[in-house]
Amino acid sequence: MSKWYQEPLRVLDLALEDPRGQALDQWTAEDVLEICREINANVLNVAIVNSWGQAYFKTPQLPANPQMTGFNRLAEIIDEAHKVGIRATGRWGPSQNTGICEKHPDWTKCTADNASDGGNACHNSPYGDIVIDTLKHLCDNYAIDGFVFDNFVPHLCYCRFCRDKIAEECNIDVGTPAKLVEAELATLTFWAHADAENFLQRAGKVCNKHDRVFFGAPAFSSRAFDVIFAESDTRDGITVRDSGFEIRKVTARARVDKCPTVVSSPYGQLRYVGLPKPPAHIRQEFREIVISDASPSAVARDWELLHDRRGLAALGTVFEEIKAQEEYLTDRSSLKHVALLLSARATAILGDEACRHVDAAKGWYDVLSHAHVPVDVILDEELTAECLAQYQVLVLGNSPFLDDDQVEAIRTYVNSGGGLIAGHRTSQYDGSGLSRHSFALRDVFGCEFQDVMDEAWTYIGFSSDHPLGDGLDIDTLVMHGEIEDGVTPGVREQMKVRPLGGKVVATIYDSIAPVDNGLPQDRTPATPGLDTGYPAAVVNDFGAGKSVYFAGQIDRLFYRIGHPVYKQLLLNCIALAAGPPIIRINAPTTVEATFYEQAETNRTVIHLLNHSYDQTFPAGVFRPVGDVIPIHDIRVSLHLPDGIRTKKVYSLVAKETH
Ligand SMILES: [Zn+2]
Structure with missing residues (x-):
């Protein structure tokens, strides 16, 4: 039987971020529960300690919010929620605690040059025990259903407590100010994450011992959480549909960790202003969360809800839909058709040029999503033979950094009948970023790396008799180059490859620079020249499977400029490697x-x-x-x-x- 947090959740997340508690005495627990019932919420997540370290309950460990006189807000909320069958959880970002940092400056997290790291208190100072004791106090004295940890800072800290712990556990003298060689810094960065994980495990044990649920943000990559609780990406200009791609990254993590996901998004359109998003936006945004395999949580400040309730009906509509269709949202797993790698390793190694991998992946995602093809975004650790065997096709886009085990898993997968689509520098480097000077997957691709063709503009010409050119005007070459100068580093490059048994179905053409047009060559597409004979696309049968390799970056070009010619090409690759879809x-x-x-x-x-x-x-x-x-x-x-x-x-x- 599934536990309550594994069912679809409909969360109202009540934020109380105000050091003076100006709104706290203007509403009651009954008022908030009335809103929860109005919008069909089944979980009320409420702030239990704010950024200033003030608690909304009475505890010997922390000061209470000064406005909370003569009442205990958390106790009232839990009581009222349970009366109407709603779960009550408490949200706490335990790192941020300006009150503790002012009282005990030496408990503050420190940077390498011994500067205080804002209002973040270190869990290795006595503050760590205060956090754990507070959780114990809550479990012992309140019928709270769980805790949501956010804003827990796992980065390397140089406070005196961490220095002592580092000396003891890593045998490294940090020095004042910190003087570390690169290898020591790498060791300590790794240590800091393991140390933060230990602390989260301590907190998780308190929750689990008392049968309370532990929710937490995926940024920590912690195994301590029962449920991943992620904030939705609300970057300026991100569309509702693009927010779905961001959610896929979180639900991929959840699939690997085998735990459910809650994705939270603000009720207000603008941060720190109590203006709700328009109803249509609220409905679509929260529906996007639901169809992306997560439960929605709407975060609103108490004074926002006091001030403007115009968004509540829209929220209620979506929560009612979830409630009515609950049986179709429970115990579901994605239909396995296309697996699309989004590699955290590639992102980390490429750093400022992560777009070389990420833009390619997003280009593929957009094409597949627009064509209604079932796709899972998968993580590095899912490149195993067992995981891949579930999918009809694996899309690697441009995935340069694959370790030997991953290469072997991909080889096994294709050999057993899987479809593979890969491009550009895929498998040219090992998992640590060292060049192999060849493609580790050359036998699967049916072609071998020779060199890089670094020309501002090239063209791709297709054989008229191969389905990779279906739907394209074969007589018109496909343009390949750096459309936006400087915005898309390296997008001009194609690989020079030599066939190794694969069928060459497209070739690279060079270009002729236009003369005297007054614009620099790199910013103006040049006219097509002659066929260089270098393959632009190689199709290969490998064992029972098939591979499509392309030397250029048509996926990135689609992502950057969205021209349908690139889209058609990418869809042709899918049709070749995956066969017809079931739906x-x-x-x-x-x-x-x-x-x-x-x-x-x-x-x-x-x-x-x-x-x-x-x-x-x-x-x-x-x-x-x-x-x-x-x-x-x-x-x-x-x-x-x-x-x-x-x-x-x-x-x-x-x-x-x-
Ligand atoms: Zn510290």
Whole structure:
């Protein structure tokens, strides 16, 4: 039987970030629970200690918020919540505690040059025990259902407590100011994360011993949490659909750690201003969280809700949908078709040039999402033969850094019938970033690395008799180059490769620089020249599987400029390597589809979310969704393998059997 936190959650996250508690006596626990019932929330997550280290309950370990006189807000909230069957959890960012840092300056986290690291207190100072004792106190005295840890800072600290611990555990004298050689710094960075993990494990043990649930942010990559609790990416200008890609990174982590995910997003449109997002934006944003395999949490400050409740009805609509369709959201796993690698290792090694990998992955994600192809974003640790065997095709985009075990897993996967799509420098380096001077996957690709072609502009020409050119005007060469000077480092490069048994289905053409056009060559596409004979794409049969390798970066080009010619090419790669999909959705590209399987009921669940918005983006400005443009006549067709029949096809929103 599943536990309560493994069911779909509908969370209202009440923030109380105010050192003077100005709003605290203007509302009661009953008021907040009334809102929870109005919006169909089943969990109320409430701040238990604020950034100033003030508690919203009475405890010997921490001072209470000064406005909390004659009442105990947390106790009231837990009581009222449980009366109406709502779970009550407490949110705490334990690192930030300006009160403790002012009282005990030596407990503050320190930088290498001995400067105080803001208002963050170190868990290796006596403050660590205060945090643990506070959790114990809460477990012993309150019927609180769980804790949400956010803002826990796991970075290397140079306070005197950490220095002593480092000397003892790592035998390294940090020095004042810190003088460390590179190898020592690497050791200590690793140590700091392990040390932070130990602290989180201590906190987790307190929770689990008392049968309370421990929620935490994925940034810590901790194994201590029962549930991943992530804040949604609310960068300026990110669209609702793009926020889904960001959520996929979190749910990939959750899939590996085998724990559920809650994704939180603000109720307000602007941070620190009590103006709710428009209702259509709230509905679409929280639906996006649900179809991306997470439970939604809306975070609002108490004074925001006192001031403006116009967003609550929209939130209530989505929470009601979740409640009504709960059985279709429980115990689900994604339908396995395409696995798309988003490598944290590549991102870390490439640093400022992470776009060489990340833009390629995002280009693929966008193409697959627009074409309604089921895709899972997968992590480095999922490149195992066992995990890959679930998928029809693995897309590596440009994944230069693969260790020997990963290479072997990919080889086994393709040999056993899997499809592989890889490009550019994939497998050219080992897991630590050292060049192999060749592709480790050359036998699978059917081609071998020779050199880099670093020309501002090249072109790709396709064989007329190969399906990789389907839907393209074969007589018109495909442009390849650095469209935005300086914005896309390295996008001009193609690999010079030599066939090793693979079939060359496209070749690279050079270009002729236009004369006297008044613009620098690198910023103006040059006209096509002659066929260099170097392969641009190589298709190879390897064992029972198939590989498509492309020498250039058409995935990054699609991400940067979105031209349909690149999209067609990428989709042709998928068709070649993956074969026909079981489910086809005939809908505009603005409709997003996600796909799940429920093993227990043998059900496949498809979510369709219409992202056709009135939203427009003048340069540098973010506009929320104001309206959703209706779409009709979407067709879903099933192409089932022999021996599999459908029992029932049912649309949950229209409540119709087909
Ligand atoms: Zn410290």
